[in-house]
Amino acid sequence: MLQSIVHVCLAGLSIGMFIWLVASGLTLIFGVLKVLNFAHGTFYMLGAYLCYWILGRMGENFWLGLIIGPLVVCAVGFVIERFFLRHVYHLALPYQLLLTFAFVLIFDDAVKILWGAGSLGSPSVPGLSGSISILGRNFPTYSLFIIAVGPFVAIAMWAFLEKTWWGKIIRASSSDRDMAAALGARVPALFTAVFVIGTWLGALGGGLAVPYVGLLTPGMGEAIIIDAFVVAVIGGLGSLKGAFFGALIIGLLSSFGTRFIPTFDMFLTFILMAAVLLWRPQGFFGEAK
Amino acid sequence: MRRYALPILACLLLAVLVLVGILGSRFTVYITMRVMILAIFALGYNLLLGRTGLLSFGHAAFYAGGSYGAALFFIHVHRHPVLCIAAGIVLAIVLSVIIGFFCVRHTEIYFAMLTLAFGMMVFSLIWNLREITGGDDGLVGIARAPISLWLISIPLAKPAHYYFLVLAFFLISVGLVYAIRQSPLGLILSGIRENDKRIEFAGISLKNYRLAAFVISGGFAGLAGALGTFLNSNTTPFSAHWTHSAEPVLVSLIGGIQTFLGPVAGSLIYIVLREIIERFTQNWMLWFGIILLIIIMGFRGGIVGSIAATLGFKSRPAAQNEGLPA
Amino acid sequence: MSRLILETRALRKAFGRVLVANGLDLALEEGVITSVIGPNGAGKSTLINMLSGLIAPDSGDIFFLGQQITRLPIHRRVKMGLCRSFQVVNVFPELTAFENIEIPVLAAHGRAARLLSPLRGETVAREEAGAILSRVGLSHAADSKANALSHGDQRLLEIGIALGARPRLLFLDEPTAGMNPVERIKILEGIKRISTEGKTTFVIVEHDMDVVFSLSDRIIVLHHGDIIADGTKDDIRSSSKVREVYLGDEVEE
Numbered sequence: 001m002l003q004s005i006v007h008v009c010l011a012g013l014s015i016g017m018f019i020w021l022v023a024s025g026l027t028l029i030f031g032v033l034k035v036l037n038f039a040h041g042t043f044y045m046l047g048a049y050l051c052y053w054i055l056g057r058m059g060e061n062f063w064l065g066l067i068i069g070p071l072v073v074c075a076v077g078f079v080i081e082r083f084f085l086r087h088v089y090h091l092a093l094p095y096q097l098l099l100t101f102a103f104v105l106i107f108d109d110a111v112k113i114l115w116g117a118g119s120l121g122s123p124s125v126p127g128l129s130g131s132i133s134i135l136g137r138n139f140p141t142y143s144l145f146i147i148a149v150g151p152f153v154a155i156a157m158w159a160f161l162e163k164t165w166w167g168k169i170i171r172a173s174s175s176d177r178d179m180a181a182a183l184g185a186r187v188p189a190l191f192t193a194v195f196v197i198g199t200w201l202g203a204l205g206g207g208l209a210v211p212y213v214g215l216l217t218p219g220m221g222e223a224i225i226i227d228a229f230v231v232a233v234i235g236g237l238g239s240l241k242g243a244f245f246g247a248l249i250i251g252l253l254s255s256f257g258t259r260f261i262p263t264f265d266m267f268l269t270f271i272l273m274a275a276v277l278l279w280r281p282q283g284f285f286g287e288a289k
Numbered sequence: 290m291r292r293y294a295l296p297i298l299a300c301l302l303l304a305v306l307v308l309v310g311i312l313g314s315r316f317t318v319y320i321t322m323r324v325m326i327l328a329i330f331a332l333g334y335n336l337l338l339g340r341t342g343l344l345s346f347g348h349a350a351f352y353a354g355g356s357y358g359a360a361l362f363f364i365h366v367h368r369h370p371v372l373c374i375a376a377g378i379v380l381a382i383v384l385s386v387i388i389g390f391f392c393v394r395h396t397e398i399y400f401a402m403l404t405l406a407f408g409m410m411v412f413s414l415i416w417n418l419r420e421i422t423g424g425d426d427g428l429v430g431i432a433r434a435p436i437s438l439w440l441i442s443i444p445l446a447k448p449a450h451y452y453f454l455v456l457a458f459f460l461i462s463v464g465l466v467y468a469i470r471q472s473p474l475g476l477i478l479s480g481i482r483e484n485d486k487r488i489e490f491a492g493i494s495l496k497n498y499r500l501a502a503f504v505i506s507g508g509f510a511g512l513a514g515a516l517g518t519f520l521n522s523n524t525t526p527f528s529a530h531w532t533h534s535a536e537p538v539l540v541s542l543i544g545g546i547q548t549f550l551g552p553v554a555g556s557l558i559y560i561v562l563r564e565i566i567e568r569f570t571q572n573w574m575l576w577f578g579i580i581l582l583i584i585i586m587g588f589r590g591g592i593v594g595s596i597a598a599t600l601g602f603k604s605r606p607a608a609q610n611e612g613l614p615a
Numbered sequence: 616m617s618r619l620i621l622e623t624r625a626l627r628k629a630f631g632r633v634l635v636a637n638g639l640d641l642a643l644e645e646g647v648i649t650s651v652i653g654p655n656g657a658g659k660s661t662l663i664n665m666l667s668g669l670i671a672p673d674s675g676d677i678f679f680l681g682q683q684i685t686r687l688p689i690h691r692r693v694k695m696g697l698c699r700s701f702q703v704v705n706v707f708p709e710l711t712a713f714e715n716i717e718i719p720v721l722a723a724h725g726r727a728a729r730l731l732s733p734l735r736g737e738t739v740a741r742e743e744a745g746a747i748l749s750r751v752g753l754s755h756a757a758d759s760k761a762n763a764l765s766h767g768d769q770r771l772l773e774i775g776i777a778l779g780a781r782p783r784l785l786f787l788d789e790p791t792a793g794m795n796p797v798e799r800i801k802i803l804e805g806i807k808r809i810s811t812e813g814k815t816t817f818v819i820v821e822h823d824m825d826v827v828f829s830l831s832d833r834i835i836v837l838h839h840g841d842i843i844a845d846g847t848k849d850d851i852r853s854s855s856k857v858r859e860v861y862l863g864d865e866v867e868e
Contacts, residue, residue: 101535
């Protein structure tokens with residue numbers, strides 16, 4: 001029994017940390033730019049496919065793929081922000097959302113063109129493949145890796161935002177854009193930088209997903225964006241702390257659900273979201289309206 | 290002369306539609322029905338998007354509600370097409386009241402996200418409840434039984450016959466949407482779009498009126514879904530997927546979200562364009578993504594908006610080219 | 616004429632450590648034009664925001680026409696007759712001036728929810744909207760979009776929208792801000808005229824002492840969340856506390 005619970009918890013933690021990795025970029029972009037990037041799931045997917053491709057072409061080196069893949073996606077993100085998104089900030093919100101959605105359409109098909117519409121099997125990573133025995137049952141090593149990476153990224157982001165000069169500027173710009181500009185921050189460049197960083201995080205999540213998800217499909221971006229949205233609502237839109245803990249909760253809930261109430265496990269997530277919306281609409285860590 | 294532009298256009302449209310039904314080839318009839326059904330979906334949806342200023346990514350759930358509602362009624366209760374359609378609309382409305390209740394109390398971004406999430410929840414429901422919904426196979430065999438009026442029995446089995454039922458619903462929808470746009474409620478919804486913070490101070494409950502717009506558009510989505518079920522004789526869970534939710538958005542934008550007939554024009558363009566693109570490539574999404582990009586970057590008035598502006602139509606107060614606060 | 620239209624008891628509000636309303640007790644009489652003045656940061660806007668329902672007080676009660684409204688949503692207060700205008704112009708930009716006023720009038724008549732009958736048929740409401748439009752002097756701009764109006768006209772429209780809801784108590788938040796002298800006089804006279812009609816009681820937040828002294832029957836002075844003076848023009852002019860607070864801040868008239 002204990003073994004079951006521990007394993008379910010660990011599974012939940014790994015799912016949660018995985019979602020956190022993806023949601024962190026979305027939250028960062030929203031927190032600073034106030035733009036909800038529908039294309040974030042697409043960046044995740046691009047990161048995964050690129051990493052996979054590099055893995056295949058450049059000699060089975062996962063780590064290389066993890067470095068190069070997200071950088072390439074960053075370039076895409078840069079182009080999107082600098083040449084398109086920047087010109088629609090002054091428009092009503094729906095237009096910004098629809099712009100990012102246009103890129104979802106474009107890249108979803110681009111992936112299909114480049115890699116086909118079918119699914120690709122995910123390879124395993126030497127050194128992190130296989131499993132470790134915990135309390136008598138095997139648990140995938142890679143999942144443990146994810147559980148470790150999650151908090152690492154969280155702490156790195158916290159340190160960056162709280163302790164570095166750049167981080168302070170970013171936080172200032174997100175709470176008062178005009179003031180930050182008056183103080184000398186080059187806000188447009190800053191926004192581009194934040195968007196690129198957020199994109200990088202999403203793509204990194206995608207790269208890390210390659211050995212984790214089992215199958216790469218062109219629909220993987222959509223699946224993960226819903227999870228990221230739910231996490232953002234529960235944690236509080238724009239709050240990184242909220243995204244971290246929200247992801248943990250969702251991961252654990254999902255894991256317990258799958259184990260104990262199979263058919264309806266996804267509803268637990270939605271029910272939680274509905275409950276949060278009713279009783280604490282700004283999320284656990286969001287700013288009250 | 291310009292005052293009569295809209296009525297003249299409407300009559301022309303009606304004449305063309307009737308002629309297609311009588312003289313059109315099987316393919317033309319089929320395509321036109323698809324256009325009309327999508328137009329019904331988009332006309333209702335645009336009351337929410339263009340009029341009220343709310344972007345929902347979950348309306349496919351209500352389309353699916355209408356679709357599955359009609360199918361389930363057909364299978365378990367009665368085969369009369371109009372009753373089935375009514376049942377579909379009722380289910381769609383119930384769903385939109387429930388989902389709308391959670392969503393309308395939130396600001397734009399949360400609203401968009403929540404509608405997306407709840408919409409996908411409906412998709413998952415449909416996918417997983419195999420025994421009821423047929424899962425990924427959907428429900429099949431939804432035939433078009435004849436409608437009996439007193440002593441006359443109107444057969445609908447032939448597409449050309451069903452066409453006129455669809456046309457009738459299309460005309461009713463166009464009329465209803467027109468009436469709503471011209472009504473006090475229509476003005477209030479414009480007010481919400483223009484300044485949702487001020488509207489409460491004008492004595493309007495923001496939540497209630499947003500919900501009204503949400504449910505009305507959900508009802509039209511349900512009608513479209515039900516008509517779609519009888520068109521194809523089956524249902525599919527993908528009708529609830531969020532990418533299907535994007536269709537009325539895209540279509541309204543192409544046509545012009547601040548115009549009355551924009552969604553209709555957009556539906557025609559979308560379906561025709563898609564047919565053409567799909568002859569050459571599977572990747573129609575890529576092309577529509579590009580079109581959407583172009584529209585947002587430079588042509589937010591859409592086709593109808595741009596044509597109207599070119600022809601020098603002076604904006605009727607609070608009619609064309611308002612744009613969402615641009 | 617001395618019926619109490621609004622009462623507050625121990626109204627309190629703090630933003631973090633800043634106390635903007637320190638147990639305010641207010642009693643406003645119907646028909647008495649009241650001005651609320653005070654240096655910046657005195658809590659005037661917060662008071663209006665609490666009374667109109669935009670923000671909730673931390674503690675205390677608000678009574679309107681004898682009824683408890685402390686937690687009542689904004690649109691319900693408006694329906695009861697408690698309205699406000701805004702300091703920053705807050706109109707419906709792409710709608711015409713006429714439509715801007717038509718909206719609250721329709722709501723006040725209970726006709727806002729009609730969805731199948733045409734607007735053109737709402738003659739009663741439309742006549743009233745037209746009347747209000749001419750009251751604020753904007754009949755000439757009836758079919759112009761609100762965002763195409765001059766700043767002064769937009770401020771007039773702002774007040775017109777507030778009037779559209781048939782307020783029994785109307786808070787005007789700096790109604791003459793940014794207006795030239797001619798426009799200012801127009802507003803003053805408009806307020807005086809409407810006040811004498813007896814259906815609307817005005818409470819005005821103002822910085823301009825000309826306006827305050829020429830218009831008000833009663834003046835309330837706020838400072839750091841407290842009422843430091845409350846009375847007629849002469850009371851206020853002769854109050855040493857008020858002088859102290861305003862020394863260097865405003866020119867006294």
